[in-house]
Amino acid sequence: MLDAHWAVNTRSPILLAQAFAAQHDGRPGGRIIFMTSGQDLGPMTGEIGYAASKGALASITRTLADYLADRPITLNTVNPGPVDTGYATPEGHENVRRHFPQGRWGTPDEPARLIAWLATDAAAWITGQIINTEGGFRRFD
Numbered sequence: 001m002l003d004a005h006w007a008v009n010t011r012s013p014i015l016l017a018q019a020f021a022a023q024h025d026g027r028p029g030g031r032i033i034f035m036t037s038g039q040d041l042g043p044m045t046g047e048i049g050y051a052a053s054k055g056a057l058a059s060i061t062r063t064l065a066d067y068l069a070d071r072p073i074t075l076n077t078v079n080p081g082p083v084d085t086g087y088a089t090p091e092g093h094e095n096v097r098r099h100f101p102q103g104r105w106g107t108p109d110e111p112a113r114l115i116a117w118l119a120t121d122a123a124a125w126i127t128g129q130i131i132n133t134e135g136g137f138r139r140f141d
Contacts, residue, residue: 001041001049010055014060017075021068027082031119034061038132039080042139058130065128074127076118080111101136110135 017032024030025140036058037044057076067076082096084105095103111133117123118131 002052003090005049005053006056010048010056011058014064015069017064021071021073024071024073026071028072028124029121030068031123032064032068032073032075033115034075034077034119036077036079036130038081038134038137040130041079041132061130062128067123069127074118074121074124076116076128078111078115078118079130079132079134081106081132081137083108085112099138101138106133106135 013034017034020030020032034057035054037050037054039047039055040058044051061077062074068075082100082105084093088096093105095133097103104125113133114133118126
């Protein structure tokens with residue numbers, strides 16, 4: 001289980017970043033955006049492999065951003081928070097929904113707008129950041 005999570009959630013994004021940096025022509029505007037899951041903000045019960053693999057991305061964000069800065073490529077990591085993409089059971093969905101001040105999960109479009117903005121010239125000064133966009137998600141009652 002650990003190897004599977006590592007391969008998909010950690011190794012492949014790092015290898016993609018490496019490949020992008022290798023082919024980048026040095027013009028301003030290179031952007032890399034990793035996705036994480038808020039594992040640094042509270043426990044993810046029963047998700048040790050997943051939390052460890054996503055935590056590795058969060059931990060490497062500043063180091064990779066520094067490495068890529070002279071190319072010039074920005075690298076940031078986004079934690080979208082709980083987003084309703086249809087994966088949760090009805091019981092799980094309701095349990096998580098109650099932890100939001102607005103009483104609803106995030107929609108895919110909400111973190112997507114942040115990610116789209118990070119890819120623009122307006123975000124050229126932002127690099128090495130882990131940005132949480134969770135709609136006020138409260139991990140504890």
